[in-house]
Amino acid sequence: MNQKVVTLGEVLMRLTVPNQKRLFQTVNFDVNFGGSEANVGISLAHMGLKNSHITALPHHDLGERVVRFLNMNNVGNEGIVRKDGRLGIYYLECGAMQRPSRIVYDRFDTTFSYLKEDEIDWDAVFEDANWFHYSGITPAISQSVADVTLRALKEAKKRGVKTSGDINYRRNLWQYGKQPLDVMPGLVELTDYVVGGRVDLENCLGIYDDDWSRNCELVLEKYPNIKAFSKSIRDSHSASRNDLTVVMYKDGKLYTSKKYEMNNIVDRIGGGDAFMAGLIYGLLNLNEQQTVEYAVAASVLKHSTIGDVNLSSKEEIMHLVDGDNVGRLLR
Amino acid sequence: MNQKVVTLGEVLMRLTVPNQKRLFQTVNFDVNFGGSEANVGISLAHMGLKNSHITALPHHDLGERVVRFLNMNNVGNEGIVRKDGRLGIYYLECGAMQRPSRIVYDRFDTTFSYLKEDEIDWDAVFEDANWFHYSGITPAISQSVADVTLRALKEAKKRGVKTSGDINYRRNLWQYGKQPLDVMPGLVELTDYVVGGRVDLENCLGIYDDDWSRNCELVLEKYPNIKAFSKSIRDSHSASRNDLTVVMYKDGKLYTSKKYEMNNIVDRIGGGDAFMAGLIYGLLNLNEQQTVEYAVAASVLKHSTIGDVNLSSKEEIMHLVDGDNVGRLLR
Amino acid sequence: MNQKVVTLGEVLMRLTVPNQKRLFQTVNFDVNFGGSEANVGISLAHMGLKNSHITALPHHDLGERVVRFLNMNNVGNEGIVRKDGRLGIYYLECGAMQRPSRIVYDRFDTTFSYLKEDEIDWDAVFEDANWFHYSGITPAISQSVADVTLRALKEAKKRGVKTSGDINYRRNLWQYGKQPLDVMPGLVELTDYVVGGRVDLENCLGIYDDDWSRNCELVLEKYPNIKAFSKSIRDSHSASRNDLTVVMYKDGKLYTSKKYEMNNIVDRIGGGDAFMAGLIYGLLNLNEQQTVEYAVAASVLKHSTIGDVNLSSKEEIMHLVDGDNVGRLLR
Amino acid sequence: MNQKVVTLGEVLMRLTVPNQKRLFQTVNFDVNFGGSEANVGISLAHMGLKNSHITALPHHDLGERVVRFLNMNNVGNEGIVRKDGRLGIYYLECGAMQRPSRIVYDRFDTTFSYLKEDEIDWDAVFEDANWFHYSGITPAISQSVADVTLRALKEAKKRGVKTSGDINYRRNLWQYGKQPLDVMPGLVELTDYVVGGRVDLENCLGIYDDDWSRNCELVLEKYPNIKAFSKSIRDSHSASRNDLTVVMYKDGKLYTSKKYEMNNIVDRIGGGDAFMAGLIYGLLNLNEQQTVEYAVAASVLKHSTIGDVNLSSKEEIMHLVDGDNVGRLLR
Amino acid sequence: MNQKVVTLGEVLMRLTVPNQKRLFQTVNFDVNFGGSEANVGISLAHMGLKNSHITALPHHDLGERVVRFLNMNNVGNEGIVRKDGRLGIYYLECGAMQRPSRIVYDRFDTTFSYLKEDEIDWDAVFEDANWFHYSGITPAISQSVADVTLRALKEAKKRGVKTSGDINYRRNLWQYGKQPLDVMPGLVELTDYVVGGRVDLENCLGIYDDDWSRNCELVLEKYPNIKAFSKSIRDSHSASRNDLTVVMYKDGKLYTSKKYEMNNIVDRIGGGDAFMAGLIYGLLNLNEQQTVEYAVAASVLKHSTIGDVNLSSKEEIMHLVDGDNVGRLLR
Amino acid sequence: MNQKVVTLGEVLMRLTVPNQKRLFQTVNFDVNFGGSEANVGISLAHMGLKNSHITALPHHDLGERVVRFLNMNNVGNEGIVRKDGRLGIYYLECGAMQRPSRIVYDRFDTTFSYLKEDEIDWDAVFEDANWFHYSGITPAISQSVADVTLRALKEAKKRGVKTSGDINYRRNLWQYGKQPLDVMPGLVELTDYVVGGRVDLENCLGIYDDDWSRNCELVLEKYPNIKAFSKSIRDSHSASRNDLTVVMYKDGKLYTSKKYEMNNIVDRIGGGDAFMAGLIYGLLNLNEQQTVEYAVAASVLKHSTIGDVNLSSKEEIMHLVDGDNVGRLLR
Numbered sequence A, B, C, D, E, F: 001m002n003q004k005v006v007t008l009g010e011v012l013m014r015l016t017v018p019n020q021k022r023l024f025q026t027v028n029f030d031v032n033f034g035g036s037e038a039n040v041g042i043s044l045a046h047m048g049l050k051n052s053h054i055t056a057l058p059h060h061d062l063g064e065r066v067v068r069f070l071n072m073n074n075v076g077n078e079g080i081v082r083k084d085g086r087l088g089i090y091y092l093e094c095g096a097m098q099r100p101s102r103i104v105y106d107r108f109d110t111t112f113s114y115l116k117e118d119e120i121d122w123d124a125v126f127e128d129a130n131w132f133h134y135s136g137i138t139p140a141i142s143q144s145v146a147d148v149t150l151r152a153l154k155e156a157k158k159r160g161v162k163t164s165g166d167i168n169y170r171r172n173l174w175q176y177g178k179q180p181l182d183v184m185p186g187l188v189e190l191t192d193y194v195v196g197g198r199v200d201l202e203n204c205l206g207i208y209d210d211d212w213s214r215n216c217e218l219v220l221e222k223y224p225n226i227k228a229f230s231k232s233i234r235d236s237h238s239a240s241r242n243d244l245t246v247v248m249y250k251d252g253k254l255y256t257s258k259k260y261e262m263n264n265i266v267d268r269i270g271g272g273d274a275f276m277a278g279l280i281y282g283l284l285n286l287n288e289q290q291t292v293e294y295a296v297a298a299s300v301l302k303h304s305t306i307g308d309v310n311l312s313s314k315e316e317i318m319h320l321v322d323g324d325n326v327g328r329l330l331r
Ligand SMILES: [Ca+2]
Pocket: A074, F067, F068, F071
C-alpha cells in the first residue's frame, strides 16, 4: 500500500487511575497518549498507511516521551514542532458496571495551543499525501490553531488531497472568544467527508432535524462539497456493555453496518477515532457497505484495547468483518 | 447538611489475593480496611454526613494505619481508643465465574474485643449526633463489646438519637459463652430501624415464617419499638453476576425497589453495608419509596468499587436512581 | 485415596503479556508453566491423586524453576530428567471481547525433544501406578520422544496400568519426518481411554463421519481395545464468553453432560486438560454420567483460574456438579 | 504537647517515574503530594504538633485526593479553600550514581495562584496557634498569594504568634512582574526565624559576603527583628551519597550540628523542609545545640523516606540524635 | 551427598511493606515465609542436604500456602502436622540509611503453639537423619512446644543423631509461665553444638563474662557435652551497611573468619539462620577454619537475597570463600 | 550534526528477574532489548547521530516489538530484515552485594543467524553513512552472518566509510565449525578502530604480552591499518561497586581517562557498548584525551540506567566529563 494520511491535532497525556480505583484514591497512574486526530493517524498506520501528524510538543523530556510514542507507532516526524510550554493532560477514572467513567481535563495553555501556521513545513508534511484529517477539537482550542486548521485544509485542497473532518463539539473548550458557528462552517466547506452526531451538527453547523436521514440531506444541501456524511451509534447499557453500529449517508443513500454487542469492554476511549480511521481506510479502499462494516469492526476492536488508539491491523479488522476468529485461540 | 451518625464496631484489615489467584498461591496481598459498621459510617461520610466511629485499635504502626484510613475518609477520632493488642485480619480470595469467593478469618483476641465501656468518651462521641448504628457482629465477639453495644444504645436513647441495627448473624463468632438469643433481643428492643434476613431473624430473634410479609409483621408485633424493617435480596448467578433488590416494611406496607442486574461485579464485599448506609440516609432525608431506591442504588455502586466501603457521593447515587449517566463517559 | 497417575510430556514456560496489552507492546511478562500432560497430572494431584511426571528439563536455573513449580504442586521427581539444552517457551497475548487470544510458540530443539527411553527409571516412575496418560503432542515433537511414548505405553501395559491418550493434533509440530498417521495408530492400539475431536480423528486416525455417534462407532470398530471415547464441545461467542459440554461414548451409549454458560472467562488455556483430568478421575471413581458431569465442571472451574492448570479440589468440583456455592461468598 | 503551627503554601502533585527509568521512557507514575510549606507542617504533625495549612485546591476529584492526603497526615481543614482551576504538577526523574535527578515543573496558573486573602477564615486558622511558617516560593507565584503571605504574617503578629520563613529563591518563578527584592524584604521584616543559603540571601535580600558568619551578621544588622538565622549544608558526592550539616546563628553565636554521611539515599526531595520542621520543633522545645542536632537528624531521616514529607516521629529523630538504633532491627 | 537434617520450629508469614514505605502507609504487602529453624533447614536443602521439618500449620488454604513453600524448597512433609488454628504473622518495615528496620509480631495462640509430642511420627521424621537442630524460640512459645523440643532432642540422642541449638533469647516471648533459665539448661545438656551471643548466654544459661573466650570456657565447663560454641558478630553502620565475622570456639581454640564488609544490604532477616546452616554444613563436611569461613560466607550471601532464607548453593558459597566471581557477570 | 553510523548485529530480548529475586524463583520478567552493536547504534542516536542497524527479526508480533523498540530509539528501518524464525533470548538474574549477576542464554538458531548478504539493501543502509561498526559476536554465530560482516566491511570500505570493531570473544558461541582465528583476522584487516582486552586479543588475533602498551604495539604492527586501539578497564569490588577507566593507544601514545568510582550500580549490562559508542563519538568529534574522557563518562552513565542501552545525551555526558551536576537535583 502506498497511501499517506496527514493529521493535525493535539496529543495529550492520559493519566489513568489503575486497578479500578477512584481518582480521589489514586496512588499511581498508568501513562498513555492520545488525541482524537493522532488516534486516527496511528490507527491508519497500524492498517499499513503512512501517517504524518502535525502537532506541537514541549521541548522537555515529557515532550520527548510523546515523540517516542509517535515514532514507535510509525508516525513520521515531519509535522512535529518542538517548543517551550506545557503538555496537556487528562485524568481518566475508569467506570465499572453502573458507575460511569470520568475524565478531568487539564489542557489549557498548552504548547499546542500556541502552534503557528508558519512553524510547519507544509511541503514536507504533504509530500505524497492522499488524505488530510482534522477534528472540531483543534479549532476550539485557540485562534492560532484554528488558523492552522484552515491553512491545512487549504494546503490539502491546493495539492488535490482529500479531506475529512470529525466535527466533535466540545462544550468545555471554545474559550478563546470564537463560537463554533463562527469557525466550523468555513472548515466544513473545505471538507470532503464529514463525521458528526446530532449535538455536533446543531452546535457546529446549526442544522437540526428529528429524522436522521433528513439531517443528512440538510447537511449535504448546505454543504454540497461533502461527499459522504457518517456517524457511529452507541447504545450504552453500562460501563462494560455497549452496542455499536455505523451509518453513512452517501449519494442519497443511508448505509447501515451490522450491530455489535460489546460486552466486557476494556477501554472505550478513542472508539470514535477508531471508527473514523476505519471510515477513511474504507473510503480509500472499499465500497460503501464494506466501508461501514470495516469502520464499525475497527471501532469494536478498539474497545478491546488499552489506550486511546486502535492497534488492530487491517487483517484483524477484516477477520472480524468476516466473523472469523471471534473468541478463538490463535496458535 | 448537618447530620451526624455514630457507629460502633471493629475495623479489620482485609488482605486480598491479587490478580485472581488462589490463596494457596499468593505472593502478595492488597491491603484494605473494613468492618460492617465502619463501612456504614464511611459510606455516610461520603454522602456528606459527619461520622464518629467507636472502635479500639492497637497502639502499633498498623493500628496507626487504620487511623489514617479513617481520617482520610473523614471519620472523626473521638471514638477511637488505642491500646495494646492485635489487629483482626481477614484474607479474601476473589471468586470468578462459577468459582465462589472465599474468606479466611483471623479475628479472635483482637484489641477491639477488649474494648471497655468506660474507655469511651460518650459525650464527645454523641455530641450533635442524630443517629446511632450497630450490627449483630459486635455483640458476637466478646462480653465486653456486647456490653459496649448495649451501653451505646442506652447513651443514644438518653440523648434522643435514632438507632439502627443490622442483625447480621455470624455462625463462626459467638464463642464467648452467650448465644444470640441471650443478647440480641435486648438490643433490638432499643433499636428503631432493623435490617435482617430470614437466617438472621431465626437465629437472633427466634422468628420464622415462610412468608416474608408475615415475618415482618411478627417482628413488629414482638418489637413494637421498631419503626421499619428492611433487607436487601441478592440473586447470585455467579461470582460476577448478581441481581439486587431492596424491600422495606414500614407502617404495615412493603416497599420494593427496582431490581438491578449487576454484571461484571468488581467487589461485592460490603454490599450489605452500603445498602444499610443508603437506608439510613433515606430514612433521614427521603420518603419511603425513595429510601429503598436510594438504598439499592447505593449498594449497586458499591459493587463497582474496590474495598469494603461505598465511596459514592449522594449525587452519584441519585443519578443512578434517576437512570442518568449509566454507561456514560463524563467529561 | 491411594491412586497414582503417571504422565509424560513437555513442560513449557508460558510468558503472558499482562494488563491486556498486545504482544508488540509488552514491557513485561507474567510467568506460568504448563504442558498438556503435566496439566492433567497436576490437576489430578489437586484432586488428591499421586502424580509422577516424565519429562526432561534443562540443567540451568530456569530448569530448576520448573522443578520447583512441579514440586510445589505435589508432582513427584522420579520421572524428571535434567540435561543440557533449552526450555520451550510460548508467548500468550490474551484476547478480549471480539479480539481472539494469540499464542506464539518457540518450542523447537528443546531439552525435552532429546529425552531418550533409557534416561528414565521406569520402575521408579511406575511404582504403585494405576494410570498412564499421554497426548498427541509428544509424538509430534521428535522421533526420540515418540519412542519414549510408545515405550511408556508398553511399560504401562506390562504392569496392568490403565492408559489414556488425548490425540490432540497440532499442525505446526510433526516436523521430524513422520506424519501422525505413521505414529498415532500404533499408540492408540495400546490406549484404553481416548479423547479427541473431529480434526484429531481425521488427521491422527484417518477416521471421519459427519455424525458424531457414527464417528465414535468407527473408532471403536477400528480400535476394539478402546473402552471409552470422549471430547468436550466448546461454543465460542467471544474471548470472554464460551459454552461448554462434555460427551463420552462408552459401551454403545453417548453420555452428555450439562451445558455450562461461561461468562467473564479468566483464562481458557488448559481447559481441555482440566476436562481430561476430570475424565480420568471419573473413570477411576465415578459412574459414566457422573464422570461427564465431573469432567465438564472441572473444565469450567479451570476457566476461572490463571495459568494452564486447574487448581480446584475434588470437593470444589463436586460442589459445582451439585450446583452448590455458585456465586456465593464462602466465609 | 499542645503546640500548633500554621503553614501557607501550594500543594503540588508529584509524578515520579518509577523503577529508575528516564522521564522520556515512562509508562506509569507514582503519585505523591508535597509543597515546601505543607511538608514542614506535616513533618511537625508527625512530631505531635497540630497543623493548619492554608492553601487552595481545585474543586474536582484530584483536589479531593489532596485533601485526603492532608487529612490522613493529620492536617486540619480550616485553611483549605476549594475553587475551580487546575492542580500544579511536577515530574520527577530520580537520579542514580553520577546521573543527577531532574524535575520538570508544570505549575503555572494553578488554583492556588488565585487564592485571595478574604477567602481564608483567619480566626479559624490561627485559633490556638503558636507558630506561622511560610517560604519564598509562595510570594514568587502571583501577586495574589504574595498578598496572602503578607496578610498571614500580619495576622500572626497581631496574635503574638511566632513566625518563620524559608527564603527559598526559585529562579523560574517570579513571572508576575515583581522581583524578589521588591517583595521579600517586607516579609522578612515580620519574620522571627529565617532560613536561607547564599543564593537566597543575595537574590531575596541583596546581602552577600564570602564569610558565612559575616553574612549572618549582615542579615541580623539589616533585620534586627530576626532572632535566629539558619541553613543546612549539603555536600553532594552523587545522587545516592550526600553529607549533611546544619548551622544556626543566634545571639552572636554559630551553632554547628554533627555531620551525617548519607549513603543509599532513598529520596532527597523535601530534605530542606524536614530540616525546617526540625528547626521549628527545636526552637519551640529544645536548646540551641539540641535544635541544630534535631534539625539535621530530621533531615537525614527524610532522605530515607519516599515522598516529599518527613514521616518520622519525635522519638525516632531523638533516637538518631542519641545514636541509638542506627542500622538495627527493632522487634 | 546423603546427609539429612531434622529441624523443629514455627513457620510464620512475613508481610513486608514494599517500596520502602512505612508500615502506617502501606497499601499492599509482599508475602514471604520463614522461621529461624525452617530457615536453617531450607538453607541446608539448598546446599544439597535432605531436610525434614517438624511444624504445625492451619488446615485452611493459607496453611496450604506454607506447605507449598516448603515443598518448593525441597523440605519433606513427614513432620508437617495440619490442624485448626491461625498462622503466625510478622509485619516487616524495611529500614534504609540511618532509619532502622522494624518488626511487628502477631504470633500468639498459633496452630504451632498447640503442637503436641504425640502428633508427630518420630520414626518417619528421623529416618536416615544425621542432625537435629532447634532454637531458643520454640521453647519460649508454649509448654506444649517446649515439651516437643525436649522430646525431639531425646529422639535424636536415642538414634545417635548429632544436635545443635541456637539459643536465641526473645524477650517478648516466654509468656506461658516458664522462664528461660527453667527450660533452656535442660535442652542445652542434650545439645552438641551451641550458638549464642552474650545476651542469649546470660538470659538462657545464666553465664556472663566480659571476655568472650572466657565466656566460651564457662559454657563448656558447665556443659561438657558441648563440642563447639559459636556466634556471628555483626557491626551495624546503617540499615544498608554492616560488617560480619563468625567465631567458633572448639577444643580450646577460637577460630575467627574473614570479616566481610556488606554494603547495599538487600535483606538482613535470617542472616543468623544462614550462618547457623553454614555452620552445620561445615561441621558435617569441613575442617574448623573452613567451617567458620563457609558459615560467614553463607550469611553474607543471605544478605543479598530477598526473604528469610538463604537460597545459595554450596558451590556459590564456596566461590565466595575462595573470592571468585565477586562482582562479576557470569554468562 | 549530520553524522550517520551503520551497525550490524543481533537484537536479543532480555528477560530480567525483577525485585532482586533468583531466576529459579521468578514469577515474572521485565522485558528489555539489546545486542552489543545495536546498543552502540542506539547510544549514538541518543547523542544525536543517525543510525541504521542491520539485523534480522522474526515475522511475528514479538519481532514487531523489537522494531518498535528500535523506531522509538530513532533507529532507521533500512537495514531491518523480517523473516520467519525465533527471537534470541537471554535471562538476567541481577546480582547484589557479593553475589554475582548471572545470564542464561537461549540464542541458537535464531532468525538473525540465517540472515544472508543479499537480503540487505546495502545502498539504502549506507546512504550518507560516516561510520560502520561491528563486534566479534556476530561472526561467532553462523557462517551466514560471518559472511554478512565481511561484506559489510567491504561495502563500507568501498564507500570510504570509517570502520570499527569490538573484538568481544564469546567462548560459548563459535559452534558452527570456524574458530575465531579463522575469521577475525580477516575482519580486523578492514577495521580502522579496534576495541579489545587481553582475552579477546589472545583468542581472536593470537596476540599476547604481559605489558599492555607492548600488546598495543603488537596489534598495530600486525595490523598497520588500525588507527587506534582501545579498551575499558573495570575493577569489580562487588555487584554494586566497580571502578572504571578507559585507555586508548593511538599514534604511539597511550591516553588514559579519569578513573570513576561507581557505587550503587543500577545496571552494568551494556557498559562496554556505551564506552564503544562514546569512543566512536569522540573519534568523530573530539581530540584524543577528550575522546577517552567522553567514552568513560558515557559508560559510567550507562551504569545508572536500566536496560542494555545508554540513554544519555551528548550534553549529559559532557556535563559529567566537566564534573557538573553530579549528585544535584536539576529543576
Ligand atoms: Ca514499524
